[in-house]
Amino acid sequence: xxxxxxxxxxxxxxxxxxxxxxxxxxxxxxxxxxxxxxxxxxxxxxxxxxxxxxxxxxxxxxxxxx
Numbered sequence: 001x002x003x004x005x006x007x008x009x010x011x012x013x014x015x016x017x018x019x020x021x022x023x024x025x026x027x028x029x030x031x032x033x034x035x036x037x038x039x040x041x042x043x044x045x046x047x048x049x050x051x052x053x054x055x056x057x058x059x060x061x062x063x064x065x066x
Contacts, residue, residue: 005065009065013057013058013061016053016057017054020049020050021046021050026043027046028045029045030042030044030045031044
């Protein structure tokens, strides 16, 4: 595989991650709490959803490139 195709694939993956992240946002199941001036957010469910989507997309590209 040449470098041009690799950069295009990586760019498409990052574009898809950005779009998914904007549409998903904070899902129910994400843990968020505030103590004083400190606010902590653990995007557990969002991370799981993004992981599933990336697995599907990367497996599609792997089959497409073979």
